[in-house]
Amino acid sequence: MSDNETTINELKQAIKKFRDDRDWQKYHTPKNLAESISIEAAELLEKFQWKSEEEIDELLNDPTYKSEVKEELADVFNYCLALSIALDIDLSEALLEKVKLNSEKYPVEKSKGEYKKYSKL
Ligand SMILES: [Mg+2]
Incomplete structure (x- = not known):
């Protein structure tokens, strides 16, 4: 497995x-x-x-x-x-929803290579 x-x-x-x-x-x-x-x-x-x-x-x-x-x-x-x-x-649904939310909080153009919290971007 x-x-x-x-x-x-x-x-x-x-x-x-x-x-x-x-x-x-x-x-x-x-x-x-x-x-x-x-x-x-x-x-x-x-x-x-x-x-x-x-x-x-x-x-x-x-x-x-x-x-x-x-x-x-x-x-x-x-x-x-x-x-x-x-x-x-449903963990798959929960996880994918969280990834989507995080993608919105951490847009690539603002967060790439940065570890700052979303509120500090
Ligand atoms: Mg243990």
Whole structure:
């Protein structure tokens, strides 16, 4: 399986099956899942804490380190998908709407090569 072969719906179905096989739906409340996204995002951030960009580049050549980063990223994504299930949010629609909104907030002619917030462009 890869990103090129797997749909968001297939990922959601895998998460639902994992959840339902364990009777964990009762724990998948919006609050718990939003907290879990933040907790897992912090675990991902911890992989980079205190390291310079150069150190991180070097570490990413280490398969063990890269695998740990991959696992934390998957944890974040898993809970994002679980929250979208709990809230019945179509993530593809939500993401594409957000890209469109961001495109309007950050027009290419004003923001290309600039990291300034849209209100400062
Ligand atoms: Mg984790």
